[in-house]
Amino acid sequence: MTYDASVTVPHWATCVMSALSKGSTTTITEGGGENNADITYSFEQPVPIPSYLFALAIGELSSKDISKRCRVWSEPSMVESVAYEFSQVEEFVKVAEELTLPYQWERYDILCLPPSFPYGGMEYVEQFVFWCLILCLYHVLTTFFLLNQFSSYATYIRNPCLTFVTPTLLAGDRSLADVVAHEAAHSWSGNLVTNETWEHFWLNEGWTIFLQRKIMTKIHKDQKFFDFDAIGGWEHLKDSVNEMPDEYTMLIPKLGDGDPDDAFSSVPYEKGFNLLYSLERMVGIAAFAKFTKAYFNEFKFGVISSQAFRDFFDDFFNNHYANQFDWETWLHKPGMPEKPDFDRTLSAACESLADSWVAVEGDAAKVPKVDISKWSTSQKICFLDSLLAKCSDIRKPLSLETVSLMKDAYQMNETHNSEVLHRFCMISVAAGDEAIIPVVIRFITTQGRMKFVRPLYKSLFASSMGKDIAVKTYLKHRDFYHPVCAKMLAKDLELDADGIAKKKSDKFQKKMRRLLFIGALSAAVAAIGVGLFRGKKR
Numbered sequence: 117m118t119y120d121a122s123v124t125v126p127h128w129a130t131c132v133m134s135a136l137s138k139g140s141t142t143t144i145t146e147g148g149g150e151n152n153a154d155i156t157y158s159f160e161q162p163v164p165i166p167s168y169l170f171a172l173a174i175g176e177l178s179s180k181d182i183s184k185r186c187r188v189w190s191e192p193s194m195v196e197s198v199a200y201e202f203s204q205v206e207e208f209v210k211v212a213e214e215l216t217l218p219y220q221w222e223r224y225d226i227l228c229l230p231p232s233f234p235y236g237g238m239e240y241v242e243q244f245v246f247w248c249l250i251l252c253l254y255h256v257l258t259t260f261f262l263l264n265q266f267s268s269y270a271t272y273i274r275n276p277c278l279t280f281v282t283p284t285l286l287a288g289d290r291s292l293a294d295v296v297a298h299e300a301a302h303s304w305s306g307n308l309v310t311n312e313t314w315e316h317f318w319l320n321e322g323w324t325i326f327l328q329r330k331i332m333t334k335i336h337k338d339q340k341f342f343d344f345d346a347i348g349g350w351e352h353l354k355d356s357v358n359e360m361p362d363e364y365t366m367l368i369p370k371l372g373d374g375d376p377d378d379a380f381s382s383v384p385y386e387k388g389f390n391l392l393y394s395l396e397r398m399v400g401i402a403a404f405a406k407f408t409k410a411y412f413n414e415f416k417f418g419v420i421s422s423q424a425f426r427d428f429f430d431d432f433f434n435n436h437y438a439n440q441f442d443w444e445t446w447l448h449k450p451g452m453p454e455k456p457d458f459d460r461t462l463s464a465a466c467e468s469l470a471d472s473w474v475a476v477e478g479d480a481a482k483v484p485k486v487d488i489s490k491w492s493t494s495q496k497i498c499f500l501d502s503l504l505a506k507c508s509d510i511r512k513p514l515s516l517e518t519v520s521l522m523k524d525a526y527q528m529n530e531t532h533n534s535e536v537l538h539r540f541c542m543i544s545v546a547a548g549d550e551a552i553i554p555v556v557i558r559f560i561t562t563q564g565r566m567k568f569v570r571p572l573y574k575s576l577f578a579s580s581m582g583k584d585i586a587v588k589t590y591l592k593h594r595d596f597y598h599p600v601c602a603k604m605l606a607k608d609l610e611l612d613a614d615g616i617a618k619k620k621s622d623k624f625q626k627k628m629r630r631l632l633f634i635g636a637l638s639a640a641v642a643a644i645g646v647g648l649f650r651g652k653k654r
Contacts, residue, residue, distance in 0.1 A: 117164060117165060117166075117167055118161055118162055118163065118164055118165075119135065119160075119161050119170070120135075120158070120159065120160050120161075121133055121135060121158070121159045121160075122156055122157070122158050122159075123156070123157050123159070123172065123174075124143075124154050124155070124156045124157075125154065125155055125156075125157070125174050126154060126155075127142070127151065127152075127153040127154065127155060128176055129155070129174050129175060129176060130155075130157075130174070130175065130176070130177050131155075131157040131172070131173070131174045132157075132172075132173055132174075132189075132225075132227075132278070133157075133159045133161075133170075133171065133172050133173075134161060134165070134169055134170050134171040134172070134277070134278055135159035135160055135161035136159065136160050136161065136162070136222055136223065137157065137158070137159060138158040138159060138160050139157075139158055140155050140156060140157045140158065141155070141156050141158075142154070142155050142156075143155075143156065163220055163221060163417070164417045165307070166310050166419070169307060171278060173227070173280075176191070176192070177189045177190060177191065177192070177227070178190065178191070178192040178195040179195065180195050180196070180198075180199040182199065182202065182203055182205055182206055183205075183206035185206070185209075185219075185222065185223055185224055186205045186206050186209070186223075186224050186225060186226070187223075187225045187226075188202055188205075188225070188226045188227075188228065189225065189226070189227040189228070190227065190228040191228075191230075194228060194283070194286075197286055197288075198226070198228045198286065200290070201285065201286050201287070201288070201290055201292075201293060202226050202281075202290075202293060202296055203290070204290065204293055204296075204335065205224065205226060205293075205296055205300065207335060208296060208297045208300040208331050208335070209224055209300050209303075211330070211331045211334045211335065212300055212301055212303065212304060212327060212331055214334075215327060215330055215331070215405070215408060215409075216304045216327070216408060216409060216412045217304065217308070217409065217412050217413055217416065219303060220303070220308055220416070221277035221303060221307075222277070223277045223278075224277050224279070224300065224303065225277065225278060225279070226279045226280075226281055226296065227278070227279070227280050227281070228281055228282075228283055228285075228286070229280050229281065229282060229283065230283070231282075231283055231284075231562055231563040231564060277303065279296065279299040279300070281295060281296065281299070282563070282565050283563065284534040284563050284565050284568065285534075287493070287532060287533045287534070287535075288532060289493070289533075291492065291493035291494070291533065292493065292533070292534070292535060294328060294331075294332050297328045297331045297332055297335075298324055298325070298328040300331070301323075301324045301327035301328045301331065302320070302324050304323075304327065304412050305319070305320055305321075305323035305324045305327060305412075306320040306321075306323075306324060308412060308416045308417065309323075309411070309412055309415040309416060309418065309419075309420055310418070310419045310420070311419065311420065311421075312419040312420055312421040312424075313421070314371060314376075315368050315369060315371060316368065316420070316421050316422050317384045318367045318368075318383075318384040318385075318387065318388030318391070318422075319388070319420055319421075319422065319425060320384070321384045321385040321388055322367075322384060322385065322386075322387070322388015322389045322391060322392055323388070323392065324385075325349065325385050325386065325388070325389040326389050326392045326393065329341075329342050329345050329346060329389075330342070332345065333345075338462075340459055340461050340462050341462065341494075343458040343459040343460070343462075344459075344461075344462035344463050344494070344498070345494070346389070346390075346393065346456075346458060347458050347460065347463050347498070348497070348498060348501050349382070349385070349386040349389060350386065350390070350455065350456075350458070351501055351502075351505050352382045352386055353382050353383065353385075353386035353387055353390070353452065354452060354505075355382075355505075355508070356381035356382045356383050356386075357383065357450075357451055357452050359381070360379075360381050360383065362450035362451070363450070364378075364379045364381060364383065365381075365383055365387075365450040365451055366383075366447070366448055366449065366450050367383070367384065367387055367388060367391065367422070367446060367447045367448075368422055368447050368448060369383070377600065377603075377604055387453060390453055390456065391446050391453070393456060394441070394446075394453075394454075394456065395429070395441065397456070398437060398440060398441060399433060399437065403433075407429070407432050407433075410432055411425075411428065411432075414428060415428075422447055426443055426447075462495075462498075463498050463502075465486075465495070466495055466498035466499040466502055467498075467499075467502045469484055469486050469488070469499050469502075470499055470500075470502035470503040470505075470506055471506065472484040472486070473503060473514070473518065473522065474503070474506050474507070474510075474514070476514075476518045476521060477515060477517075477518065478515045478516075478517030478518050478521070480521055483521050483525060488526065493533060493535065493536065496528075496533075496536050497535055497536065497539065500528075500536065500539035500540065500543070501539065503543060504539060504542060504543065507543070507546065513543070513546035513547050513548075514543060514546070514547050515547060516547045516548055516549055518547070519543060519544050519547040519549050519552075520549070522540075522543075528540040529541075529544070529552060529555050534559075534563070534565075534568060537555075537559060538559070538567075538568045538571075538572070541555060541556045541559060541572055542571060542572065542575055544556075545572070545575045545576055545579055545582065546575060546579070548579065548580070548581055550581055553576075553581070553582065553585060556572055556576065557585070557589055559572070560572050560573060560589065561589065561593045561596065564596060564597045564598055564601050566600075566601050566604065569597070569601065569605065570601075570604060570605060570608055573586050573589075573590065573605055573608055573609060574608050576589075577608065577609050577610075586609060587609055587611070587617070590605055590606070590609055590611070590615075591615050594606075594615065
């Protein structure tokens with residue numbers, strides 16, 4: 117659809133929509149001055165979009181231009197930090213254009229949302245605003261977005277040219293900006309070419325992860341980065357597959373009529389990516405690059421199903437590979453696909469350090485003498501993800517003594533990087549480190565990103581030291597969280613809608629506590645879903 121719109125707001129507010137701004141007019145109410153004025157904003161969206169990409173936001177914001185077509189918006193006190201953190205966005209868009217087609221939406225702007233925003237990012241068409249300190253429109257508006265876009269199946273809710281991002285990306289060093297690369301990629305996969313139904317969601321997210329990794333590989337100027345990032349994604353996929361029922365681990369899942377939030381995982385992202393990666397390896401990088409451009413050109417401004425994608429692939433390559441690729445297994449078989457032979461050059465040192473820390477077992481003499489102070493955030497995340505995965509594989513957390521030694525070595529409990537802090541908190545809670553509890557509580561009550569808060573609440577709830585703390589913390593702060601986040605946290609903590617514990621038998625309680633404890637280590641990796649992923653993400 118295309119559309120025009122006019123929106124009238126109070127004088128202190130700004131309105132933006134999933135459309136191009138056509139200006140504004142100010143109307144002074146009778147007998148009033150500037151403080152009694154209303155502003156009417158006009159918009160036009162001339163590019164056809166699916167209806168779920170329609171969005172609107174209102175609030176008190178400041179903005180700063182990054183380039184002629186890119187601008188950031190945020191609360192006035194944050195705008196300089198936001199502009200610094202996302203200063204590479206024009207580069208991301210340019211690289212995506214090289215991979216696909218010229219950008220179709222004219223503007224690409226970014227809004228940094230309030231801390232309680234439950235997702236990593238949301239991509240929308242054109243400008244945007246938000247946060248109103250006076251009227252607290254946040255919950256009303258984002259609830260509208262979620263319902264309007266069936267966002268339960270998306271880590272990031274998608275609309276062209278307008279990306280909403282979480283302030284948890286503000287690490288101060290641009291190290292988490294690949295979430296913006298993910299959202300920029302959605303301008304082609306998801307917005308320009310859209311999955312026909314939610315069963316084919318992998319065509320949105322698998323392609324977006326593929327393009328995101330291509331973009332960041334170009335930005336890092338190192339071809340090995342592509343596989344380095346994909347290795348982390350593979351681990352997240354493994355954990356999702358282990359936790360989800362079979363019907364939700366197929367690329368074309370059986371969604372049924374259950375709660376859509378229960379079906380969400382990294383499967384459409386990472387399993388979808390690995391399907392595309394396998395096709396690229398089969399036909400060659402150069403040939404697949406030509407196919408990528410042809411695909412987006414063929415299906416632009418339309419929807420696509422998995423069968424249509426398969427047919428187009430076979431036609432493009434004249435059926436040369438028709439009998440060489442097992443489409444039925446990839447699309448319809450549950451579980452993990454065949455593991456690619458990733459280049460582990462960049463991950464080897466991270467994985468080796470994780471092995472060394474597992475072997476420490478509380479002995480200070482065994483602490484690795486590896487200086488990671490100059491490691492990139494991606495390397496630190498890879499190290500922590502490897503450590504979480506190894507502990508999950510052996511079904512044994514690090515000892516409390518080992519975690520204390522790691523604190524002394526790296527001070528990760530003091531970091532302002534949300535991705536690193538989240539993972540270290542997961543490791544520490546699993547070890548029974550009571551000293552980390554204030555850090556965890558502060559982290560989960562000052563931001564509401566589900567990628568972080570759900571695994572940490574679940575880990576606390578599964579621990580002997582933190583079950584009551586998790587429940588009390590949630591009940592005290594649940595009004596801070598977005599309604600979708602609050603609903604999922606209540607389910608994780610076995611509470612009903614009124615915050616009252618659901619009754620279960622003692623035997624069932626003990627069994628669930630054991631399962632939760634075993635799953636707590638892998639929950640972090642599974643929830644991390646996309647993007648930095650370190651991510652999407654949910």
